Amino acid sequence: MNATSHVVTYPRFLWQAVTRAFEGRPLFYAWMTFLTAVALVGANAWAHQLAQGMQLTAMTDHVSWGLYIANFTFGVGLAAGAVMMVIPAYLYDDHEMHDVVLVGELLAVAAIVVCILFIVVDMGRPDRFWHxxxxxxxxxxxxxxxxxxxxxxxxxxVLNLHICGYLLYMKFLDRKPDKRWYIPFVFLSIFWAISIHSVTAFLYGGLGGRPFWNSALLAPRFIATAFITGPAFVILLLQLVRRFTSFHVGDGPIRTLTSVMRVTVLLNLFMLGSELFTALYTGGAHSTAVKYLFFGSHGQNALVPWIWTAVAFNLTSALLLHLPATRRSLGLLDLACLLSIVGVWIEKGMGLIIPGFVPSTLHEIVEYVPTMTEWKITAGIWAGGFLVLTIALKIALPVLTGEASLANEKRGEG
Amino acid sequence: MKRLLPTLLAAALLAGCGQPEQRHEAAPAPPASSGRRYPVEIHIPPKLTSIDTGKVDALGRPIRAECVSCHTARRPERLPASTAELRAFHQGMSFQHGELACGSCHVVGAQDTLRKADGTLLPMRDAMQLCAQCHGPQFRDYTHGSHGGMQGHWDLSRGPRLRNHCVDCHDPHTPQFQPSNPVLPPADRLLPPAGPSRPGFTVPRLSQEPHR
Amino acid sequence: MSDQPDPKRRVSLQILGATLGASAFAYAMEPLRAWSKDLTMEQFLQKHYKEMSKDELAKVLQRVERDTKESYGATVTVKDPKPLPGVEFGYALNLSVCIGCRKCAEACHVENNHDRRTNNSYIRVLEMDQGTFDLERGTAQYAHAVPAPGKYYLPVQCHQCDNAPCVKVCPVQATWKESDGIVVVDYDWCIGCRYCEAACPYHARRFNWTKPEIPAEQITTEQGYLSNRIRPQGVVEKCTFCLHRTREGRQPACLEACPTGARVFGNLLDPASEIRWVLENKRVYVLKEELGTRPRFFYFFDE
Known part of the structure; x- marks a missing residue:
């Protein structure tokens, strides 16, 4: 038998991936059961939303996008942010990062799945997807x-699935990957990562009727926040991987990502400040959304607690990241990462999407507070994202450690 | 056919001197060079020739009395000095129309006619000519379709049009628009419903009668 | 290996888990059955308005009539009047005489078969302070007798922009500008993403957050495919200058309802039209001109 024929080995590769995805320790089952349960709650809420219409959300003709699009925006940032591992690994030849870069790419895959799901649940007629x-x-x-x-x-x-799939498959066969088959795609993915978040920013920034979004600084802000949440999430993820698997994660990647964050948190605060200065110092109608967001307007202030939480979290994480103590304590680093993830999630989610609609284009103030249906669907989608991520890591890490390989499979059979 | 209304009304206005009986409410359109044009009619409000008696018939409809039914017999010798002197169906009428007096428009002994400033008499239904004497800009806008409203067709080659008369909207004795309550308040879906039955909604308030 | 269950037990546990999971999934998705009842393969495969042949369109019109009969119990006629050659519509509104009575909004509500529970209408009337154009100082939520002293009224509806942001952003070309200037929506093609609603600077678009509810006897039975037919759930709708009326030479419903004659409608290409007289002789402005949307809806003042 020709062992190198892909017709034989590729299905084997897929089959071992499927079997591994559903095997694990009780903790793994508990985690997967929990995620499945949350995802099902979300699926159920979505089914209700489809049947009864989007009246089950708190969105109105005034605030026509809400929690879903807010999370979508954050998710795109997470996906784009993962590229902060690819750049050191491939552009700067950081070997330690190179060993763990696949984790970032898999995170990007899971984040994109989350984004696509958020778009689907926001559609009034998902049955017309083929249009x-x-x-x-x-x-x-x-x-x-x-x-x-x-x-x-x-x-x-597709790019990330190809890169991850190809490298894992080669590792599974225990062959040296052919650079022609992945290096061009890796470099393409770096530019592509920037593009996904710029395009998402242009989606809002191009609307002349929404002064709050109609800013040239939106795309740079999106990129900066992406390079906060991406590294922050990966830092936490790498520690979990280190703890729960036999996969080796060095301290180098965490150090590198922390350095990236030290720059991007400040950059983000600076750009946020520039936006605030321009709006508030100038005043007039264009500052209304900013005033509403930070101080409330006409007695309406649903977003005020959100945004000040975000500001407090972002400032604290910036401070923590620059404390010498954080260099020594992973606990403090993890806290900084958590705070910055939540801070950015609010700032470019609820804090960015909703003020685009409040006040409305006719300057009416209609507030938006998500309904339980929206929270359920949102939680369900994030649970789905974690399911994808967990399964992806479950498949990928054993291949990377060599535990799962064609040779081992054969040995098992023999 | 160009500017049908202005031509029509200006003609009526000018002709008013010699031919007070000219009817402009159903004048056919002048022959058009290309294709057929439907007429523009002016609605003649009933209050020009009759008055509300304050009574209703068996079906609850208001009973109106024709002016002539009383005024052929009752011909007062002088016009009242103020609204306080008015009797019968005219009692309690409010008058707020600049510095005008009854005699500015009405004629003693000819209650179914009006008198223009130059002394020419007009039948009641031609009251618009009387209004136009003072309200030139409004009359100009009216003739160009930008005052007063209408029903029917924008395209007169496809159908007729019915214009409102000044008196359809303005009471000649108190011409200022009287404040009224607006209809159909916005009832946006501000609060999410608890279920299929949605209590938060206001009951739609459709005004029962169409305009006029 | 003592903490690992033996392989047989593990497989049976996996089968149990899969069965439980599948039934939980089926249960979670159960509400979709009610939703899919209204969906047919015919509707799913329906082409874009512009791609339908005459026969296909005729069938679709019949299907809409049939569906309206089934869902609402009303016998309606759905036509598809085409743009008139040599006609481009324009609309002007005299702010000096508008009294804010909202009769136009009400006429729109009735004519366009809007959901009765929400008082929906394509027209939103703002009460403004005299001496300002600042929309910030206006409100649509006034509930006192009008006209109120010191106020003027600004009814806003679709401006049928020549450079329409809503048309630009639609990802599936479900909305476009017709040759007579009307921006229309193919309600059977819209995917309900509401990007157009975010893009419109005039709050002209509405979304069907649920299936509209209208008693059969209140339904306006003369309907247009691209205008006032009852819209499906989950799609965007908008003012079409009542194209089912105006393309047959009639005035829009809001104009006929206006008790002051503040509204002037007509053909911009006809130099003798009333709308042209207003544009040439009155002090005319458009809302948010700085956005470059080039509206076909104008506001004007008397002297």
Whole structure:
């Protein structure tokens, strides 16, 4: 038998991936059961939302996007932020980072899945999905920024699936990967990561009728916050991997990512300050959304506690990241990472999407507070994202450690 | 056919001197060079020729009395000095129309006609000519379709149009629009419903009668 | 290996888990059955308005009539009047005489078969302080007799922009500008992403957050496919200058309802039209001109 024939070995690779995905210790089962349960609650809420219409959300013709699009925006940032591992690993030849870079790429895959799900649940008519498939429906490209987003998000998903899949498959066969088959894609993915978040920013920034979004600084802010949440999430993830698997994670990658964060947290605060100065010092109608967000307007102040929480968390994490003590204590670092993830989630989620609609284009103030349906669906989608991430790591890490390989499979059979 | 209304009304206004009986409410459109044009009619409000008696018939409809039914017999010798002197159906009428007096428009002994400033008499239904004497800009806008409202067709080659009369909207004795309550308040879906039955909604308030 | 269950027990546990999971999933998705009842393969495969042949469109019109009969118990006629050659519509509103009575909004509500529970209407009337154009100082939520002293009224509806942001952003070309200037939506093609609603600077678009509810006897039976037919749940809708009326030469419903004659509608290409007289002789402005949307809806004042 020709052992190198991919027709034989690739199905074997997939089969071992599937079997490994469903095997583990009781803790693994408990974790997966928990995620499945939350995802099912979300699925159920979504089914209700489809049947009864989006009246089950708190969105209105005034605030026509809400929690879903807020989370979508954050998710794109998370996906793009993972590239902060790819750049050191491939551009700067950081070997320790190179060993763990796949974790970041898998995180990007899971984050893109989350983003796509958030778009699907935000659609009034997901049954008409084929209308947006290029070549089959009527794809309004290149005029509509949303079509760009469809292209770059799916493209990024395919790119990362290819890179991860190819490298894992080669490792499974115990062969040296052919650079021609992945290096160009890796470099493409770096540019692509920037593009997904820029395009997402242009989606909002291009709307002249929404002064709060209509800012050239939106894309740079999105990139800066992406490079906070991406590294922060990966730092936490790498520690979990170190703790729960036999996969070796050095301190180097964590140190590198922390250095990235030290810069990006400050950059983000600086850009946020610039936006605030421009809006508040100038005053007038264009500052209304900012005033509403930070101080409330006409007695309406639903977002005020959110945004000040975000500001407090972002400032604290910036401070913690620059404390000498944090260099020695992983606990403090983890706290800083957690605070910055939550801070950015609020700032570019609820704190960015909702003030775009409040006040409305006719300057009416209609507030938005998500309903239980929206929270359930949101939790369900994030649970789904963690399911994808867990399974992806469950498949990938044993291959990387060599525990799962064609040779081992054969030995098992023999 | 261009500017049908202005031509029509200006003609009526000018002709008013010699031919007070000219009817402009149903004048056919002048022959058009291309295709057929439907007429523009002006609605003649009932209050020009009759008055509300304050009584209703068996079906609850208000009973109106034709002016002539009383005034052929009752012909007062002088016009009242103020609204306080008015009797019968005219009692309690409010009057707020600049510095005008009854005699500015009404004629003693000819209660179904009006008198323009130059002394020419007008039938009641032609009251718009009387209004136009003082309210030139409004009349100009009216003739260009930007005052007073209408029903029917924008495209007169496809159908007719019915214009409102000044008196349809303005009471000649108190022409200022009287404040009224607006209809259909916005009832946006501000609060999420608890279930299929949604208590938060206001009951739609449709005004029962269409305009006019 | 003592903490690991033996392989047989493990497999049976996995099967149990899978069965439980599958049934939980089926249970979670159960509400979809109610939703899918309204969906047919015919509707799923329906083409974009512009791609349908005459016969296909005729069938769709019949299908909409049938569906309206089934869902609402009303016998309606759904037509598809085309843009008139040599006609581009324009609309002007006289702010000096508008009294804010909202009769136009009400007429729209009735004519366009809006959901009765929400008082929905394509027209939103703002009460503004005299002496300012600042929308910030306006409110749509006034509930006192009008006109109120010191106030003027600004009804806002779709401006049928020539450079329409809503048309630009639609990812599936479900909304476009017709040759007579009307921006329309193919309600059977819209995917409900609401990007157009975010893009519109005039709050002109509405979303069907649920299936509209209208008693059969209140339904306006003369309907247009691209205008006032009852919209499906989950799609965006908008003012079409009542194209089912105006493309047949009639005035829009809001104009007929206006008790002061503040509204002037007509063909911008006809130099003798009333709308042209207003544009040429009155002090006219458009809302948010600085955004470059080039509206076909104008506001004007008397002297």
């Amino acid at each position: 947006i498939i290029p070549g089959i429906g009527r794809f309004n490209w290149p005029i509509s920024m949303l079509t760009w987003d469809v292209l770059v998000l799916n493209g990024y998903l």
